[in-house]
Amino acid sequence: MGMGRRERDRQDVLFVTAQQLPKSQGHAFYKRLNRLLSEAGFDREVEKLCEPYYQPTGTRGRPSVPPGVYFRMLMVGYFEGIGSQRGIAWRCADSLSLREFLGVPLTEATPDHSTLSRVRDRLPLEVHQEVFRLVLQLAAQQGLLKGKTVAVDSTTLEADAAMKSIVRRDTGEDWKAYVIGLMKKEGVIEKGDEPSDEEVRRFDKKRKNKRVSNAEWVSTTDPSARITKLKDGRTHLAYKAEHVVDIETELILAAEVYHGDHSDTKTLCDSVMEAQTHLSEAGLEAQIEEAVADKGYHAAEQLELVTSVGVRTYVPEPKRRGESRLSAKPVEQQRAVKGNRRRTKTAKNKRLQRLRSERVERSFAHVCDTGGSRRTWLRGIDKVRKRLLTSALVRNLGLVMRKLFGIGTPRGLQGEGGSAGLMQLAWLLIAAMKNLWDTHARLGARPTESRLQLLTVGGPQEYALRSTGC
Structure with a gap:
C-alpha cells in the first residue's frame, strides 16, 4: 500500500450523493438529552411560546431558525464551557454529533453568531422565563424539586467593557483627560504640555485619595455595567448574578442579574418571591418555607418583608460598628430581627449555612466557571439576564440528566475509564x-x-x- 499524501492533485467533485455524506455515531450524552427533550415535548412547547413574536406561518420570506435550535445552541455553550456566541457557532459547525443534536442536516449550514443575536433580541425575557419554568416542570416530574428550603447568594460577572471606556457623566471627558487636568491643577505640567501615556499612568498610580464613583463615571461601551471591586482586588466593570437554589436537590429556582453596585441587603425578598413565582407559574404546588443567606443579606426591612409572606429566615447578623438601634425600628421589624436572631443560634442554622455555602457556590461554579458565564460577552443588562437564565435552566437539565442517566455533562463521559x-x-x-x-x-x-x-x-x-x- 502506497503512502497517501495530503497535498496532491484532486479532481473537483461535481455532485455528492446522500450515501457519500459523512456520518457520525452521535454523542451518547447529546443523544440522551435529545431523547429527554423529545419525550417532554420541548420543541412543541417552545415554539408555542415564541409564535407570537414571529410572522404567521406561510408569509413571504425565509423561515427563521427554530427556537428549539436556538436554545440547543445555548445548551452547547454551557455544556462545552463556551462563553462567546462566535465560539458556540464555530463548535456547532465543526461537529457532526452536534449537528445531529441541533437537527441540522449536512446539506444546510448551522446558524452563525449573528443569527443567535437576532433570535435573542427578538424573544423577550418573559419567553426565557417560561422556558426556565418548563425545565422546572421536567425536574419536578423526576422528583428533583422539594422547594421547602432555599439558599440565596450572589457573585460578580465581569462585563464586556474595559475600565478605559469610562467617561465623566457631567463633562463627558475620559479618564486620561481627567488625569491630565489633575496634573495641570497640581502644577506637575504646564498648561500647554502634552504628557505621554507613561507619565499619565505614573502620576495616576502615585496620587492619593483616588476614588471612582458610579455616580460620576459611566462606561460608553456598556452603560449598564457598574464599577465594582472584585474579590481578587481588581476594579472592573461588572454585573451581579444571584441564584436561589433548592438546598435539598441543588435545583436553581431563580437566577437574576442586577447592576454591579446593587446591594445584597435589598434583594432577599425579591429573589425569594421570584423563585416562588416560578414555582407557581409552572403549576407546581411547592411552597417555600425557609430562606438561608449569608450575613451580607441581613437588613431589618428585608427580614420583615420575607417573614410577612410566611417564610422563616436564617441570616447571620453581622457585627456592626456602634450600637444597633433596633428599638427605634417598627415593631414588625423588631419581631422579624429577633426571631431571625434566635434561629441563627441553633444547630439547624449551622447545618443550613454549611449546605448553603456548598451548594449555592457549586451552582455558581457550574454556571459561571465551567459553564462559560463568568465573563459576559453581551452588553446590556437585559441581554445578560437572558443568557444567565438560559445557563441556569441548562444547569437544571444537567441535574435531570444525572438523575436519569448518571451523567450530567458530556465531560462526565471522560471519567468512565x-x-x-x-x-x-x-x-x-x-x-x-x-x-x-x-x-x-x-x-x-x-x-x-x-x-x-x-x-x-x-x-x-x-x-x-x-x-x-x-
Whole structure:
C-alpha cells in the first residue's frame, strides 16, 4: 500500500450523493438529552411560546431558525464551557454529533453568531422565563424539586467593557483627560504640555485619595455595567448574578442579574418571591418555607418583608460598628430581627449555612466557571439576564440528566475509564442483581434478609445525584 499524501492533485467533485455524506455515531450524552427533550415535548412547547413574536406561518420570506435550535445552541455553550456566541457557532459547525443534536442536516449550514443575536433580541425575557419554568416542570416530574428550603447568594460577572471606556457623566471627558487636568491643577505640567501615556499612568498610580464613583463615571461601551471591586482586588466593570437554589436537590429556582453596585441587603425578598413565582407559574404546588443567606443579606426591612409572606429566615447578623438601634425600628421589624436572631443560634442554622455555602457556590461554579458565564460577552443588562437564565435552566437539565442517566455533562463521559466509571458500573451491576433476585423471589424463592439489604443499599441514581458531573 502506497503512502497517501495530503497535498496532491484532486479532481473537483461535481455532485455528492446522500450515501457519500459523512456520518457520525452521535454523542451518547447529546443523544440522551435529545431523547429527554423529545419525550417532554420541548420543541412543541417552545415554539408555542415564541409564535407570537414571529410572522404567521406561510408569509413571504425565509423561515427563521427554530427556537428549539436556538436554545440547543445555548445548551452547547454551557455544556462545552463556551462563553462567546462566535465560539458556540464555530463548535456547532465543526461537529457532526452536534449537528445531529441541533437537527441540522449536512446539506444546510448551522446558524452563525449573528443569527443567535437576532433570535435573542427578538424573544423577550418573559419567553426565557417560561422556558426556565418548563425545565422546572421536567425536574419536578423526576422528583428533583422539594422547594421547602432555599439558599440565596450572589457573585460578580465581569462585563464586556474595559475600565478605559469610562467617561465623566457631567463633562463627558475620559479618564486620561481627567488625569491630565489633575496634573495641570497640581502644577506637575504646564498648561500647554502634552504628557505621554507613561507619565499619565505614573502620576495616576502615585496620587492619593483616588476614588471612582458610579455616580460620576459611566462606561460608553456598556452603560449598564457598574464599577465594582472584585474579590481578587481588581476594579472592573461588572454585573451581579444571584441564584436561589433548592438546598435539598441543588435545583436553581431563580437566577437574576442586577447592576454591579446593587446591594445584597435589598434583594432577599425579591429573589425569594421570584423563585416562588416560578414555582407557581409552572403549576407546581411547592411552597417555600425557609430562606438561608449569608450575613451580607441581613437588613431589618428585608427580614420583615420575607417573614410577612410566611417564610422563616436564617441570616447571620453581622457585627456592626456602634450600637444597633433596633428599638427605634417598627415593631414588625423588631419581631422579624429577633426571631431571625434566635434561629441563627441553633444547630439547624449551622447545618443550613454549611449546605448553603456548598451548594449555592457549586451552582455558581457550574454556571459561571465551567459553564462559560463568568465573563459576559453581551452588553446590556437585559441581554445578560437572558443568557444567565438560559445557563441556569441548562444547569437544571444537567441535574435531570444525572438523575436519569448518571451523567450530567458530556465531560462526565471522560471519567468512565476511571474510578467514577467503575463506581457507576458497580451500581448498575448491583441494580441488575437486585432485579434478578426480585424475579426469583416472585417465583417462590425467598432471599435472606442480609443479602436483600446488600442489594438494596444506595443505587446508581443516588450516586449520580451526588456526583459533580464534571
